[in-house]
Amino acid sequence: MEYVIEASGLTKKFGALKAVDGLSLSIKKGELFGLLGPNGSGKTTTIKLLTGQLKPLDGRARVMNVDVLKNPIRVKELVGIIPEQETPPSFLTAEEYLNFVCKIRKIENAENRCKKWLKFLEFEDQKDVLCKDLSRGTRQKLMFAQAFIHEPKLAFIDEPLINLDPVIQRKVKDFLQGFVKRGGTIFFSTHVLEIAEEICTRIAIIDKGRIIYEGRIKDLKRKKQHLEGLFLKMVKEA
């Protein structure tokens, strides 16, 4: 069994607040894993800990066989990350930003890759607009493109569909499912349960920094259980 993400006992505190409390997870290659939880439950902090953007107070994590704490840059080289807040540099245009990411990631055929993503996410007409002047939805498309432009095998995506219109949402959902079918892995965080139920293969529910449920969507469907009911029950009990 090939695990691409392994975390044990991850703990992170911000002052007195325990944002993530002894979190352990294992995610296999080819999974579309959804981390669900209410606002402020620790989803974004978990992604930041797993990708080396934050340092844990305790615990350890390995991503694609790389120790996150020891080599966060290598982890960021291997994976794609869509952050919760879209913060591309203000004064670059959308196209320049994708070019810039290609340079950072040392991608050779940058021009073709940029064109491909601008076309796929349907924002070619916005390519010359400064990032700061883009709509939130277009900025989210841009962040999506930068996360996949180097063709990673694993991507961490934090609330990726929230500002997208239904047409692009469908495209993105299909892309993510296709990506997983081609052997990729997705770690997906959201509080939109319908999306998780539709595209994830396995989910975990996090509340107050702790995992309170883990299971496969297939099993839920087999038991004719709805994710919303389960989510509300688990969070209430926690």
Next chain:
Amino acid sequence: MFELLKSMMKEEWRSHSTMFGSMMFALFPVMIAIFSFAGSLFLPLFTTILAADKIALLAHYTFVIFGLSVGAFGLSGREIINRRFGQASLIAYSSKSLPVSERKIFMNFCVKDVIYYFTFWILPFMAGLAFALPFMTVSLDYLLVFSTLSLSFFIGLSAMFLLSTLYAHSSRILFGLLAIIGVPLIFLGLYFGVDLPSSLPSFSFFVSRSWEDLAFALFLIVVPSAVSLAFPKMDYPEKKRMYRNSLAGLSKKLDLLGNSHFISKDIIDMQRSEGGLGKILFAFIFPVAFIWVLLFVFLKFVPIADFLLVFSILLGVLASSIYEWLTEFDIFTSYVFLPVKVSTLMKSKIKGYAIINIVPLSILFLTAIWLNQLQDLVIAMAAFLSVSSFTLSIKIYLTGLYPNILLYSAKIFVMFLFAASPVLLPMIILSIINPLYLLASPVLMLLSFYIIKKGFAKWDKTESVYF
């Protein structure tokens, strides 16, 4: 009404104290008072080179400019606040989502700015001056100075409220009004010999103590504010700016420097941000001119010191402010999810810094020609480059990528002063003893290299800071 004002005051305090820490921010007014106290003690020295009325005029205009900048930051600072805190929304911009009229919000905003900046900036400054009074040999009507400087501050603030309100409505109205006021003024100055700078009413009142001048000063405060309040608008018309891709070409040209995409991005940032490259040059040349005047004053009392050499040392300190500009447009939040180390970003800023140092070097070269001291240029350049790299290294170590924020922390600012002074003062003394000693100053560059390396390690280890 009072609740809104109270919330805005809290918001202002918290936005500053979040950046610097409550204690460190609270100490900033103390620092202003100390600097004002020390500056006031030196006032008699200035009067030997500049007439007292000219010094007073400069002080009044400084307060006008301060008022203008406080108003400008408050009203157009959303971009800055958003960069620091993410998508922040201030109460000032909430009239669309809250059942409060824009007029009420704007009025509270103006009152808040007046109370806040008067308490934390103007009062400490005046307190410093008050403490220095018993030790000063020049006689000063303290109450008059206090009143007229405060009036100058309010004139600046009120003017900025009006200008930004007009701009929010239409840039054409703004520039039209500026032309209607500006053209006759220039005409009066050129053809009728009216001394326009001295016509600043707060300054005129300081000189003449006439009630007409006071009334005019109050008019310049009340009327622009009243017009702004009558037609409030705080949301600026935003244009979608578009550019052809210039990053790829620029990085190709700068490829030899390594990490050329970061340097290219810095250049693009500076070109496309408000004011373009000009604002950096202006912001640098203005203090250089100020130091120039100061040196002429002080070297009258220390005639054995060489102007060019002391200037080269001080120019080196000033040059390090270029680093603040280079880091102004970046927050690490934009990179934290990419395979980029903080030190990689710092290295690119240092390369940009090295390139832009051509500007101060040119100033030094021109100064040497002007003073007919080309024979000392090599020594001056050695001193300049050493000091420039040394002060830069301290800034990098202490503030990382955030000099614009962290240098406002009283603790870090004092640490910066304590780290830089033990090197700068001996250099000035050595230049007096024997200018040739300064040829040894490049040793400082080795020390700088070491400190920068330590800074890289420190900031690479530090968890990403979100200001």
